[in-house]
Ligand SMILES: Nc1ncnc2c1ncn2[C@@H]1O[C@H](COP(=O)(O)OP(=O)(O)O)[C@@H](O)[C@H]1O
Ligand SMILES: Nc1ccn([C@@H]2O[C@H](COP(=O)(O)O)[C@@H](O)[C@H]2O)c(=O)n1
């Protein structure tokens with residue numbers, strides 16, 4: 001069996017594959033409301049897997065001479081764009097390679113190379129720009145084509161206001177540019193592409209019905225890859241801008257240790273609260289001070305936490321803050337040397353088998369690492385058929401691998417240990433901040449009655465088996481054992497007035 005076949009199987013087993021390239025396009029005249037419509041779609045979708053890419057990012061770099069005579073430059077002609085570069089970026093994404101896309105600054109006529117925008121291959125891309133339907137090769141890539149149709153006089157009025165107020169241009173130069181380049185280009189290149197559109201939106205951002213329909217369509221596409229639909233035992237917390245904001249901070253490599261801990265703690269608290277919501281409850285009635293009956297629920301009492309050392313310990317305080325006096329056990333899985341031998345340390349409550357267990361580990365990543373080892377193991381020791389057996393029976397195969405090589409994924413190993421101690425699988429709730437699809441597949445398939453509660457599901461693992469985009473080595477960042485962070489600038493704390 002060739003290595004390509006092994007890779008195919010790993011990909012198939014992890015569920016993270018690159019064939020899902022999905023791009024929608026939004027075209028229309030300048031100032032028709034394309035950006036406004038796209039921003040509204042993005043706000044409503046509220047999903048980190050969707051990214052907006054502007055055709056402006058692919059404007060050709062101007063020469064010094066062109067910059068000096070910029071009023072004579074035609075930014076509305078198809079030749080103003082580096083379409084080959086746009087196609088190259090899309091081709092990379094199609095083939096599973098992330099790309100960096102610069103932001104364009106209309107004021108300086110230059111691209112901001114730092115920071116460029118990283119677009120990942122699994123993202124749904126919304127490409128927006130005046131001429132994105134002009135080149136048939138770009139047009140062909142689009143799953144859904146939308147044309148924002150706004151009257152010429154409205155476009156001109158909006159353009160005058162936008163370019164004078166936002167871009168600081170004078171009205172004379174705006175009108176000159178309009179009559180010399182913008183209007184002719186609209187008639188010659190943009191309007192003729194309207195016929196390729198699947199959806200034409202009159203009134204742009206004011207057309208809420210059209211925007212709702214587009215959002216629904218994209219949601220359906222996204223749903224096809226939704227791991228929560230595949231595994232009923234996986235619960236990803238509903239994303240809000242607060243949660244996204246906190247993730248943005250803890251994922252930023254420039255965030256200081258102090259801010260990292262602060263925002264990680266806030267997220268951990270949310271995950272813990274969600275996890276507690278999955279515990280069984282009994283109905284309870286109380287009498288309120290008004291003498292009325294309130295029918296509520298009583299908390300589950302037989303609980304304990306188990307942290308996987310060392311990162312999992314960062315979640316203990318949040319659990320203690322939510323559950324007064326909760327017992328917390330610990331599991332350490334330590335690889336000794338390179339021969340795969342493992343040392344397991346555990347300190348668990350005696351009566352753990354009678355308790356519901358909240359298993360704590362901020363990152364679930366390496367499910368695929370185990371699978372990769374299994375596949376390589378089967379490949380080396382046996383044949384292709386056994387690789388498929390390994391994929392369909394990962395626990396059995398991992399036990400076999402453990403027997404032969406003494407290696408297992410720490411999450412799987414910790415869960416197996418709890419089950420060995422008599423904890424029913426359905427009494428375990430595994431709490432993560434971020435999970436990689438490979439780890440989710442591994443744990444959810446192996447332990448279908450256990451629940452995973454996570455705040456975000458990431459794209460996958462890189463060649464070093466690190467979660468991407470991820471947040472780096474959580475334990476090092478949380479406990480301050482990473483490199484010096486003097487260079488980093490403190491993030492402004494959220495103002496709560
Ligand atoms: N429905 C609307 N009503 C009023 N102003 C609008 C509306 N849609 C967009 N605008 C304004 O018109 C200008 C152009 O809109 P924009 O979305 O940037 O268009 P495009 O991206 O097509 O050039 C912006 O200043 C924007 O704020
Ligand atoms: N430096 C530049 C680059 C482009 N333009 C104008 O922007 C329009 C395209 O952007 P929209 O958001 O309006 O689609 C296009 O009409 C260019 O003339 C510019 O003015 N300056």
Ligand SMILES: [Mg+2]
Nearest residue numbers: 031034035036
């Ligand atoms: Mg725009």
